[in-house]
Amino acid sequence: MWQFTHILKKELKDYFISPIAYIVISIFLIITGWFFFSTFFLYDQANMRGFFSLLPIIFAFVIPAITMRLFAEELNMGSYEILLTMPVTFSDIIFGKFAAGFIMTGAMLLLTLAYPISIAFIGDLDWGPVIGGYLGALLLGGTFSAIGVFASSLTHNQIIAFILGAAICFALTLIDKMLFFFPESILNFVEYLGADFHFRNVARGIIDSRDLIYFISIIFISLYSTYLALQKKE
Amino acid sequence: MIHVENLTKYYDNFCAVDQLNIEINKGEILGLLGPNGAGKTTTLKMLTGYSKPSSGTIQVNDYNIENNPLEIKQMIGYLPESSPFYKDMLVYDYLEYVSKIKGIKPSDRHPRLRYLADLCGLNHIMHKAIGELSKGLNQRVGLAHAMMNDPEILILDEPTQGLDPNQIVEIRHIIKKIGQEKTVIFSTHILSEAEATCDRIIIINRGKIVADGNTADLKQAADQKTIIQLSLLNAETEFVQKTLTAIEGINQVEQIGLTDDGVLNIKAYSNSTEDLREKIYKAIKATDWVIIEFLQEAKTLETIFRDLTRQIN
Numbered sequence: 104m105w106q107f108t109h110i111l112k113k114e115l116k117d118y119f120i121s122p123i124a125y126i127v128i129s130i131f132l133i134i135t136g137w138f139f140f141s142t143f144f145l146y147d148q149a150n151m152r153g154f155f156s157l158l159p160i161i162f163a164f165v166i167p168a169i170t171m172r173l174f175a176e177e178l179n180m181g182s183y184e185i186l187l188t189m190p191v192t193f194s195d196i197i198f199g200k201f202a203a204g205f206i207m208t209g210a211m212l213l214l215t216l217a218y219p220i221s222i223a224f225i226g227d228l229d230w231g232p233v234i235g236g237y238l239g240a241l242l243l244g245g246t247f248s249a250i251g252v253f254a255s256s257l258t259h260n261q262i263i264a265f266i267l268g269a270a271i272c273f274a275l276t277l278i279d280k281m282l283f284f285f286p287e288s289i290l291n292f293v294e295y296l297g298a299d300f301h302f303r304n305v306a307r308g309i310i311d312s313r314d315l316i317y318f319i320s321i322i323f324i325s326l327y328s329t330y331l332a333l334q335k336k337e
Numbered sequence: 338m339i340h341v342e343n344l345t346k347y348y349d350n351f352c353a354v355d356q357l358n359i360e361i362n363k364g365e366i367l368g369l370l371g372p373n374g375a376g377k378t379t380t381l382k383m384l385t386g387y388s389k390p391s392s393g394t395i396q397v398n399d400y401n402i403e404n405n406p407l408e409i410k411q412m413i414g415y416l417p418e419s420s421p422f423y424k425d426m427l428v429y430d431y432l433e434y435v436s437k438i439k440g441i442k443p444s445d446r447h448p449r450l451r452y453l454a455d456l457c458g459l460n461h462i463m464h465k466a467i468g469e470l471s472k473g474l475n476q477r478v479g480l481a482h483a484m485m486n487d488p489e490i491l492i493l494d495e496p497t498q499g500l501d502p503n504q505i506v507e508i509r510h511i512i513k514k515i516g517q518e519k520t521v522i523f524s525t526h527i528l529s530e531a532e533a534t535c536d537r538i539i540i541i542n543r544g545k546i547v548a549d550g551n552t553a554d555l556k557q558a559a560d561q562k563t564i565i566q567l568s569l570l571n572a573e574t575e576f577v578q579k580t581l582t583a584i585e586g587i588n589q590v591e592q593i594g595l596t597d598d599g600v601l602n603i604k605a606y607s608n609s610t611e612d613l614r615e616k617i618y619k620a621i622k623a624t625d626w627v628i629i630e631f632l633q634e635a636k637t638l639e640t641i642f643r644d645l646t647r648q649i650n
Contacts (some may be wrong), residue, residue: 106438109434109437109438110438113434116430117423117425117426120425121425124349180421180423180424181417181419181421182421183413183421183422184382184387184417184421184481185417185422186387187386187387188386188387188410188413188415188417189410189438189439190407190410190411190438190440191407191438192407210597224642
């Protein structure tokens with residue numbers, strides 16, 4: 104039942120023992136910090152809107168970089184064979200790895216809490232949208248982690264896993280900005296597919312079941328596809 | 338204990354394992370022999386539940402691999418061919434991780450790790466990353482991994498590959514020791530190893546069993562042909578042929594070569610079970626030939642193996 108926690112712990116240990124976690128987190132903080140604060144003082148407003156509007160596009164390439172190794176590395180080294188001959192189920196493996204990717208994303212977000220805290224010191228920050236924004240960011244991080252896990256399960260090559268994952272995440276982020284390409288009859292549907300659209304809704308502080316269902320179903324579909332992809336492999 | 342019925346595995350159109358039927362009893366040390374690509378590894382992978390059979394069933398005690406894979410995996414310890422472990426992990430961390438996944442109680446973990454470290458000789462490398470280890474040490478980590486939860490069945494895919502002669506003897510010793518209580522199945526293509534360690538040997542070729550039994554059985558079942566090698570000085574081929582074929586029981590005499598020093602090498606074949614060496618000696622004694630070499634080829638596992646796996650080809 105709790106077998107997945109052993110895999111989760113092992114993956115987290117791997118992240119923090121090797122330099123991957125530190126490199127990815129530093130890159131993430133430098134990029135968000137630079138883009139956010141380079142315009143922040145020009146607007147002269149104490150809010151985090153700039154940060155949250157950047158987040159989906161940055162997540163779209165940072166998260167696949169975190170998750171790319173989860174399965175691809177094991178498949179490449181052959182340790183996947185050993186993992187499968189131990190008393191664990193596919194769901195333990197997939198859920199453990201997904202949770203590790205998600206917790207890494209959470210760790211990155213945790214460090215960005217420095218931004219709202221420092222803004223609250225210098226101005227009058229409205230915490231409502233900030234909390235909504237972080238909730239949305241967690242949902243988005245979970246979704247992209249699940250997509251990254253799926254991309255990683257498809258290939259032995261971590262670079263391919265990264266490109267594949269980033270491509271899917273980018274498509275979901277940008278699709279609602281390309282609405283003018285689509286016929287009017289399917290506009291609503293295409294907009295509903297966009298991850299950024301739902302993220303903006305949650306970040307505005309409106310928690311609607313439609314947005315929650317969107318994120319949860321993408322996570323479920325990705326993890327289930329991972330299951331199918333792994334079943335196919337022998 | 339293990340019951341394998343009509344096990345078949347196809348990779349696309351290639352049939353790697355073809356209708357295999359094996360019954361393995363508790364406490365047996367079973368050696369799986371065969372040339373490269375015979376289907377040894379595929380068979381072992383199916384036994385561990387890693388690879389799904391195309392058809393056929395595997396039953397371990399009362400469990401079926403289809404319906405109860407977790408129970409079976411809990412009973413099996415597996416050492417894969419090239420021991421591919423996480424290269425960045427320390428040996429200790431890795432073994433601790435395995436002990437958790439295999440469900441060893443926290444209080445028993447430390448004593449178990451200590452015991453395995455002693456058994457497999459890992460004490461001096463517990464703090465090293467697995468990626469830094471030599472092939473032989475890596476193999477020993479694999480053995481510790483496989484024996485972690487004291488499994489009923491140990492499946493080892495070429496356990497002595499890449500080890501030095503001392504380590505091979507050590508590993509054989511370990512296998513024998515475990516085999517007293519547990520069931521051990523291992524594959525190898527080193528015949529002397531199988532002969533030295535196994536209670537029972539199964540030779541497979543092209544996915545099919547071509548021989549099954551202990552070493553003595555196999556030797557008996559193999560072709561009864563005896564070959565006697567002779568090197569003679571001062572002898573003429575024709576005359577030798579005539580003399581030897583006159584001996585009852587010898588049905589063919591073949592000249593292998595004639596060296597520059599005038600040594601004639603011949604081989605005499607016989608189908609009889611009688612030992613013909615005395616008759617041959619007496620026949621030669623009557624002439625003025627000089628015997629340089631006189632050798633009866635013993636039926637070794639190697640010749641049996643070659644016969645069996647070549648016939649099919």
